[in-house]
Amino acid sequence: MELTVLAADFTKAFPGGTEVAAAFQLTLGQPGLTVLFGPSGCGKTTVLRCLAGLERPDRGWIRVGAETWSGSGRDRELPACRRGIGYVFQETALFPHLSVAGNIAYGLAGWTRSERRARVAELVRLVGLDGCAERHPQALSGGQKQRVALARALAPRPRLMLLDEPFASLDRAAAEQLRHSLRKILQALGVPAVLVTHDVQEALALGDRMLLMTEGRIVQDGAPAEVLSVCGAAARAQVGEVLRARVAGRVEGLLRLAVGSAELYAPDPGGEFLEAYACIRAEGVALELGAHGPVSQRNQLTAVVRRIEPQGALQRVFLDAGMPLEALITTWARDDLRLEPGMRLQALIKATAIQVIPIER
Amino acid sequence: MDWQAIILSLRLAACSSLLLAPVGILLAWPLTFGRFKGRFLLEAVASLPLVLPPTVLGFYLIVALGPLSPVGRVWEALTGTRLVFSFQGLLLAQVVTNLPFFLQPLVASLGAVDRRLLEAAGTLGSGRPGVYFRVALPLAWRGLAAGWILAFAHAIGEFGVVLMVGGNLPGRTRTASIALFDQVQAFDLRGANQTALLLLGFAFAVLGCTAWLKARDRAWS
Numbered sequence: 259m260e261l262t263v264l265a266a267d268f269t270k271a272f273p274g275g276t277e278v279a280a281a282f283q284l285t286l287g288q289p290g291l292t293v294l295f296g297p298s299g300c301g302k303t304t305v306l307r308c309l310a311g312l313e314r315p316d317r318g319w320i321r322v323g324a325e326t327w328s329g330s331g332r333d334r335e336l337p338a339c340r341r342g343i344g345y346v347f348q349e350t351a352l353f354p355h356l357s358v359a360g361n362i363a364y365g366l367a368g369w370t371r372s373e374r375r376a377r378v379a380e381l382v383r384l385v386g387l388d389g390c391a392e393r394h395p396q397a398l399s400g401g402q403k404q405r406v407a408l409a410r411a412l413a414p415r416p417r418l419m420l421l422d423e424p425f426a427s428l429d430r431a432a433a434e435q436l437r438h439s440l441r442k443i444l445q446a447l448g449v450p451a452v453l454v455t456h457d458v459q460e461a462l463a464l465g466d467r468m469l470l471m472t473e474g475r476i477v478q479d480g481a482p483a484e485v486l487s488v489c490g491a492a493a494r495a496q497v498g499e500v501l502r503a504r505v506a507g508r509v510e511g512l513l514r515l516a517v518g519s520a521e522l523y524a525p526d527p528g529g530e531f532l533e534a535y536a537c538i539r540a541e542g543v544a545l546e547l548g549a550h551g552p553v554s555q556r557n558q559l560t561a562v563v564r565r566i567e568p569q570g571a572l573q574r575v576f577l578d579a580g581m582p583l584e585a586l587i588t589t590w591a592r593d594d595l596r597l598e599p600g601m602r603l604q605a606l607i608k609a610t611a612i613q614v615i616p617i618e619r
Numbered sequence: 620m621d622w623q624a625i626i627l628s629l630r631l632a633a634c635s636s637l638l639l640a641p642v643g644i645l646l647a648w649p650l651t652f653g654r655f656k657g658r659f660l661l662e663a664v665a666s667l668p669l670v671l672p673p674t675v676l677g678f679y680l681i682v683a684l685g686p687l688s689p690v691g692r693v694w695e696a697l698t699g700t701r702l703v704f705s706f707q708g709l710l711l712a713q714v715v716t717n718l719p720f721f722l723q724p725l726v727a728s729l730g731a732v733d734r735r736l737l738e739a740a741g742t743l744g745s746g747r748p749g750v751y752f753r754v755a756l757p758l759a760w761r762g763l764a765a766g767w768i769l770a771f772a773h774a775i776g777e778f779g780v781v782l783m784v785g786g787n788l789p790g791r792t793r794t795a796s797i798a799l800f801d802q803v804q805a806f807d808l809r810g811a812n813q814t815a816l817l818l819l820g821f822a823f824a825v826l827g828c829t830a831w832l833k834a835r836d837r838a839w840s
Contacts, residue, residue, distance in 0.1 A: 312738050338741040339749075345742040351735040355757045364753075365743035414744055 261287040268318030276474040295461040296471030302454040311338035344411030352395040359391040365414035381409040401432030419451035441618035458493040498539030518581030523556040524612035531616035542611030543585035546604040555606035624798035632774035635713035643721040651729040677783025712784040721770040728762020772825035
């Protein structure tokens with residue numbers, strides 16, 4: 259497929275809301291999942307809706323190759339129906355008067371009957387809804403509905419998929435299952451996608467690239483772990499330090515992860531994956547000056563203190579343990595250990611204090 | 620009982636509500652989803668027959684359809700007949716008079732359709748007509764049915780406009796409600812009672828149907 263660049267630079271404000279200003283580029287024509295990540299209410303959905311043509315930007319433009327999707331002047335707005343996008347809404351928005359097959363076939367108006375039937379069958383199989391084609395949406399579970407919504411959006415072969423928190427209304431198990439399939443489906447069809455989410459685990463598990471949004475602005479753009487390590491303070495508070503890891507082996511229900519030049523043991527969340535993010539909260543890291551015999555923590559790393567920052571009554575210690583690591587300790591403990599930058603010590607991390615987020619590939 | 624008048628009423632109501640449906644369906648679209656200047660004017664014009672005295676409406680319809688009006692002249696040139704005091708003239712008058720009865724439940728139902736469904740249809744390649752005819756209208760079918768039934772029922776019972784535009788010609792323009800008026804004038808109270816009871820029973824059945832449809836409309840959401 260030919261590569262085209264979608265370039266956008268626009269602003270949009272609603273009365274009483276923060277003004278959203280977004281400038282970014284996406285490459286169409288190759289698979290890849292861009293996560294638009296940020297806290298609730300920061301304007302992620304507005305950006306997505308402007309891309310889809312469901313909202314008109316106040317100022318600025320959206321261009322795809324030589325084509326203008328949105329620009330200045332009244333008639334420089336390409337309607338949603340001519341943008342060739344697929345949109346998945348948070349609450350599915352399935353047509354209640356049509357069956358599953360009818361919903362999926364909705365966007366195939368110009369196709370012949372046999373083409374339509376074949377495409378519907380293909381998508382029903384792809385999203386794992388065999389046997390449900392004749393049912394009506396009301397008879398489906400939340401996860402099944404979202405699969406139909408996904409299939410419906412993919413059916414007309416969109417150039418770009420836009421997904422607005424598609425897992426938010428699902429229970430945990432259904433969300434995890436769908437998250438796992440979503441990546442494979444998008445990869446199989448070769449469609450690039452933008453996914454809006456405020457869930458850091460979802461963002462890490464799915465994103466090839468992350469646009470971090472705060473208060474209506476895109477503040478960082480890059481690989482998910484790097485973006486979070488630079489300015490995802492709020493997200494880091496949720497999951498801790500995010501480190502990219504390679505699965506080096508599995509031992510007695512634990513994963514052996516290679517992180518930088520260090521090795522970590524962590525609980526195995528199950529499933530087939532070769533790469534993952536290891537998330538370590540600073541509260542879960544203990545420090546020790548010398549080895550005094552066996553300890554319960556499975557991870558003992560030799561580390562060097564880089565710097566120490568006071569944080570209220572606590573001290574945040576930045577370490578180099580063959581990988582970046584942070585420990586949150588009391589001022590009392592710092593004084594006891596006489597911590598100074600450059601000191602060499604042992605960092606102890608319980609295996610159960612490490613959260614593993616498999617990277618869906 | 621004046622069966623001729625009752626059959627004429629039914630024929631008139633059936634024909635006028637059939638003619639009304641396409642006009643109403645096309646008008647309901649801008650009234651519900653239109654974002655244009657002067658929409659309030661369209662709303663006012665479409666609802667005018669609800670509040671206008673039937674005699675006033677009838678008078679203007681005579682003026683508009685009369686042999687001296689452009690419509691009347693074109694009609695006469697084409698068919699050789701006159702619109703006023705004819706079944707065809709009555710039909711047009713009924714369409715105008717009953718339009719708000721058709722539109723109000725339909726517009727209410729269309730307005731209640733989840734906007735995200737309409738947006739979803741848009742992202743799936745449907746232009747505005749597609750969104751309206753393939754999603755909005757099928758989902759508002761109860762409002763459509765309620766509007767159609769109300770317009771039909773009102774056409775059966777309309778008196779003032781029919782008398783003004785159609786007069787009282789047996790077999791041509793004398794409808795059931797005009798026959799009832801005649802019966803009372805002629806002190807035929809027994810006949811009047813029968814006609815009145817029939818119209819009452821019919822109106823009651825119709826309102827029951829529309830109330831049922833309205834109650835069920837929530838089931839879609």
